[in-house]
Amino acid sequence: MPVKVMIPTPLRPYAGKRASAEFQAKTVGEALGHLTSEFAELRKHLFTEEGKLRSFVNVYVNDEDIRYLAKENTPTKDGDTISIIPSIAGGRISRRLKDRRTRA
Amino acid sequence: MPDETTLWISGHLAEKIRSHGAETYPYECCGALLGRDSSDISGTDPEAEESTPGREILALFPLVNRRDDSPRNRFSVTSEDVLAAEKNAREHGLEVVGWYHSHPDHPARPSEYDRDHAWPWYSYIIVSVQDGAPQEMTSWRLNDDRREFSPEGIEIRHRAAV
Numbered sequence: 001m002p003v004k005v006m007i008p009t010p011l012r013p014y015a016g017k018r019a020s021a022e023f024q025a026k027t028v029g030e031a032l033g034h035l036t037s038e039f040a041e042l043r044k045h046l047f048t049e050e051g052k053l054r055s056f057v058n059v060y061v062n063d064e065d066i067r068y069l070a071k072e073n074t075p076t077k078d079g080d081t082i083s084i085i086p087s088i089a090g091g092r093i094s095r096r097l098k099d100r101r102t103r104a
Numbered sequence: 105m106p107d108e109t110t111l112w113i114s115g116h117l118a119e120k121i122r123s124h125g126a127e128t129y130p131y132e133c134c135g136a137l138l139g140r141d142s143s144d145i146s147g148t149d150p151e152a153e154e155s156t157p158g159r160e161i162l163a164l165f166p167l168v169n170r171r172d173d174s175p176r177n178r179f180s181v182t183s184e185d186v187l188a189a190e191k192n193a194r195e196h197g198l199e200v201v202g203w204y205h206s207h208p209d210h211p212a213r214p215s216e217y218d219r220d221h222a223w224p225w226y227s228y229i230i231v232s233v234q235d236g237a238p239q240e241m242t243s244w245r246l247n248d249d250r251r252e253f254s255p256e257g258i259e260i261r262h263r264a265a266v
């Protein structure tokens with residue numbers, strides 16, 4: 001029995017409109033690797049150009065946040081569910097712009 | 105993403121977003137936009153979708169800004185808040201189609217920080233609040249390449265909220 005990856009609504013247009021996908025994977029990183037190989041357009045929304053998970057992308061194995069486990073090396077077993085849960089952030093002034101203004 | 109998108113919202117809900125921005129001034133407010141997206145309804149009777157394909161906001165889920173370090177120029181919604189918003193949406197037969205926040209004493213234009221932290225597909229409503237009074241309200245969607253936002257039209261629809 002494979003690992004199930006739940007795809008959040010805003011990313012479904014890049015995953016053939018699917019809500020989930022199943023892969024054989026021993027770690028979270030491996031499962032996300034399979035996901036972004038199958039749906040290449042997902043990659044830039046999940047990972048930075050340096051290949052790190054974006055800060056507002058939260059990944060859970062069953063109900064556990066992988067930040068408090070072994071991050072992308074968190075092991076998975078058959079029947080586990082990996083959930084990608086967005087967090088949302090924003091604000092009026094970019095840090096860079098603010099720094100520039102402070103210096104001026 | 106479609107080239108030009110339109111967001112439908114009732115005058116009542118638009119006013120609630122403005123009021124939320126005024127209430128939390130000089131701090132940023134934030135909340136979820138609950139509604140329906142006609143692009144999700146495939147294979148149904150086209151007449152059932154009426155003549156205005158697009159996205160409609162039918163309820164709001166106001167949230168507490170979790171950024172207590174810099175709430176004047178930042179807002180943050182945790183993944184737990186996102187799950188709560190999604191649950192609330194499901195209970196109303198809706199889905200989370202976007203997010204709103206205010207820009208206190210700043211134009212209703214997305215910042216670099218907004219873009220850097222944005223998800224595709226969602227509508228991002230921004231309301232400018234100047235000296236405590238809500239002003240312009242705009243909506244944006246992140247482009248597929250993540251390089252910039254595209255403005256989204258806001259149309260006021262006279263219809264009862266859910």
